[in-house]
Amino acid sequence: MRDFSYAGSPAQIVFGAGTRSAVAEWVAKTGRKRALVLSTPHQRADAEALAGEIGPLACGVFTGATMHTPVEVTEAAMKVVAEAGADCVVSLGGGSTTGLGKAIAYRTDLLQIVVPTTYAGSEVTPILGQTEGGRKTTVRDARILPEIVIYDPLLTLGLPVAMSITSGLNAMAHAVEGLYARDRNPISSLMALEGLRAFARSLPVIADDPKNGEARSDALYGAWLCGSVLGTVGMALHHKICHTLGGSFDTPHAETHAVMLPHTAAFNAVAAASELAEAADMFGGSIGGGLWDFAKALGAPLSLREFGLTLADLDRAASLAVENPYWNPRPIDRASIRLLLQHAWEGRRPGD
DSSP, X not given: OOOOOOOOOOOEEEESTTGGGGHHHHXXXXXXXXXXXXXXXXXXXXXXXXXXXXXXXXXXXXXXXXXXXXXXXXXXXXXXXXXXXXXXXXXXXXXHHHHHHHHHHHHHOOEEEXXXXXXXXXXXXXXXXXXXXXXEEEEEOGGGSOSEEEEOGGGGTTSOHHHHHHHHHHHHHHHHHHHTOTTOOHHHHHHHHHHHHHHHHXXXXXXXXXXXXXXXXHHHHHHHHHHHHHHHSOOOHHHHHHHHHHHHHOOOHHHHHHHHHHHHHHHHHTTOHHHHHHHHHHTTTOHHHHHHHHHHHTTOOOOGGGGTOOHHHHHHHHHHHTSSOOOOSSOOOHHHHHHHHHHHHHTOOTTO
């Protein structure tokens, strides 16, 4: 048994079908009286409906959340927070909306209630990734962690299959990196493996039967577990590369994680084979090739080329990814990262 340190999350988790109806109750329980509901433009109608359900405890809706949490969007939302006199935010949606709520809380320490509709997992982490000037940076702070997360599987029944798959693979990336994290511990590793099992079971069912309530519940359970791993231990190469691609080239968030996961897992398996052994067994014995096969069978994107990246972009991304040193189980250098990106750009199966 290796030495370890573990600190559990203080967040309140509410999980179950129909729990969305408890949002107003939790606003009231926390003594708040002016909740601002956040969403993306696409989910405006849902956000307005939720504000209606919250009733007199809602003070308005802001529907400008977008990918990668641009600072200028946060600044626009901050004006609405001030004008509405909000004393808490209710974030309805996926990682984009959760990110906006976190950015507001980081600046104001307002209480956050998150109602996830995807499998992002970021709702249970004290980590904020935001973009400014073409660069994505991350910050970790206790103010960023949402206080209450309400998981209602019924809200994911309408999540398109393609988005369900990439969102799930995004969450799985948190678990895979958690297994070889420098500060991993027995609890985080148990949660990572259980989260991977939940997605290995549920995503194939969702691909064939999107309205399957049991599979949707299982996937949301997996999202909570994988997200909790992300919030507990440090991440490495995979998340660094995905932040570089998303922040500097505006690649789609979940899809980028989906494409990169088999390649980064295979790269680090060279140095972390024992840590990844149980996960590899779930996917046919080869973590990189197995995850690629899993993604392909689900119809997930397999290449960076699909996002319009050029070979010149890969050169710049490789340089950016090694610009600031960070821990990784396997030593990295620009040449090895450039080759990894090349394989991901081509959509090549790791190990072939």
